[in-house]
Amino acid sequence: MEGLQAARAKGRIGGRPPALSEDQKAEVLRMKSEGRAMKDIAALFKVSLATVKRVS
Numbered sequence: 001m002e003g004l005q006a007a008r009a010k011g012r013i014g015g016r017p018p019a020l021s022e023d024q025k026a027e028v029l030r031m032k033s034e035g036r037a038m039k040d041i042a043a044l045f046k047v048s049l050a051t052v053k054r055v056s
Helices: 002-009 023-033 038-046 051-054
Strands: none
Touching: 023 038, 038 051
16 A cells, blocks of 8 residues: 555556547547448557547
């Protein structure tokens, strides 16, 4: 626990990095609103369909 607290104090964050950046998420939302198929969006960004569905 002390090691985790020390890492957090230095600005470190654990866990897996996000698959999409904030800019990419905004682009996914824009494409969804245009009516593009989620399957095509997922292929374009090289992520799973579930990742695209999770972006809101």
